[in-house]
Amino acid sequence: MTAGGLLLSLGGRALAGVDPLPSWNESGARRAILDFVRRVATPGSPDFVPPEARIATFDNDGTLWAEQPLYFQLAFALDEVKRLAPQHPEWRNREPFRSILAGDRKGVMASGEKGLGQIVAATHAGMSTEAFAETVKNWFEIARHPTLGRPYDQLVYQPQLELLAFLRANGFKTFIVSGGGVEFMRVFAERSYGIPPEQVVGSSGVVTYATGPDGKPVLLKQAKVEFVDDGPGKPVGINRFIGRRPILAFGNSDGDLQMLQYTAAGGGARLPLLLHHTDAGREWAYDRRSPIGKLDKALDEAAARNWQVVDMKADWKVVFPP
Template sequence: MATTAAALLPGGVEFAFAPRAYAQGQEPLSSWNNSAAKKAIVDFVHSTTVSSSPRFVPPEQRIATFDQDGTLWVEQPMYSQVVYCFDRVPALVKAKPELANVEPFKTVMKGDRAAIAKLPTPQLMKVLAATLTGMSVDEFEDQVKHWLETARDPRWKKPYTQLTYEPMIELLQYFRNNGYRTYIVTGGGQDFVRVYSERVYDIPPEQVVGSVGGTTFGYDSKGRPFLTKDPKLLLNDDKAGKPEGIHLMIGRRPFAAFGNSVGDKQMLEYTKAGEGERLAMLVLHDDSQREYAYGPARGLPDSRIGTFTQALYDEAKSKGWIVISMKNDWNRIFAFNT
């Protein structure tokens, strides 16, 4: 995920999708074609986990980091967390009717997606601040859970938690089966992703590193302690913020890192700068039929969301990073694909 606006503020219910264990004898990366990308993954895991290998990595050092938006699940045509923020505006206006005639809330209430997409960053920030802060962390968690159960993606008409990439879900499990701890390192809101990370990715909330804001400790009317979410940015976990967040929250340099955009460049550079065998991979969205196609690398359409520039593509090729082609390396994209 690479966007300033979406990264500026963070963010008992059963979700519609949960990670699956492999059946006995099932191919661990069955949604991957037998291409160079899959071979690179298998070779890396083998060389770092077989004790006789000169590239062996002790279990306690086996860390793999994954961007979320565009790497683990769909980010087009708008980041899911930003969709959540817009969907929260009606409830916000109901609680504060004076906002109905105030921009940008007035535009959002009209539901004009084209006009909403053109909102300048300062106005978008007002929506994010109003919908992601000012409530207790428990209230926020309940609001996100409810949204995840009720919201549907406009293209596939499915819950956002079903729009995870099946090859990447298999990859997460493959790494864990081989002694790696998997972390999400995202420009999105840490509090937002932690609500569903365990059920959707089998990644516990303490292994989610994201953009995070401050909280204030207090007591309710009955003397019970609680935390309120504040509009104060502590970490923008995008671009250079990703290795900074990894150091702050994990304390170990990853041996493998996965991303999909310019916002992940520094995380991959940081990973590859370590000693020993290291793996860096980028997902290229080049499948307009089964998902989306955008870059602008390799002549694909440009996009402000999940930008993958030709310069990033060239750097990947020159430095030995593996570029994953959705079109060529994945034989299916979603679990609901047959």
């Protein structure tokens, strides 16, 4: 199903007979979304927002696609270590690479932030941005999720695809604002979500300009971190790269809390949304104690401030596209 084929709209209202969110159950969350969009997109409404200010920001991991049992970009990096290992025999006796090659995920995670930084440096740095994008593209073509057996870029959430299309049909501009690497996400964001590269805000490493052996200019990825687009970094990234405060923001973890706070603090109609992973049968159930996608403080603040929490099990008819 293509994003553009999901909805036709007129004057901020879904056309008669067209269900804009067919994969959403009839629930308070669905009604809140439909009512919000109707109010901000209908001329003459007290809450009307001009199209240029209809900004919606979405986290990626755990909000637009799955994130268990580990973040997909980390899965890519681990696979890259294995692919590159024959060129680096020293990795057999050096952590965290030894644990990766032994399939010891606990050992990898025990290496902490320093070890993860070494993994990213070994698999992301030292190549051109074009070469990196091609490497990521090739990985998506062959890699499969360890438990679901599907390509990683098929593990997007069908209800969210419908919501993105519904928002765009009603004059919204949709952005990804994620802690994931911006150049990693740009490889698939337009194909998977209909979100073009220039509307992807993410963490980034230093990139330098150089002249290649053929005399043509290239941009080379370096090992140094430039910007972390997570937690309090998300509002900073929104200000730096978008320049407008969102009126709708959708997250799923404590890493999205500041983005939701920033969105809610603006004037006029606002809709902060949290996706609560409650469906152990069709996906996963996790929140406060999860090392991946921890949802603790944000869940409490959502209750205190009456933010809309989307319950995956109760509110979604389906999770993944067929």
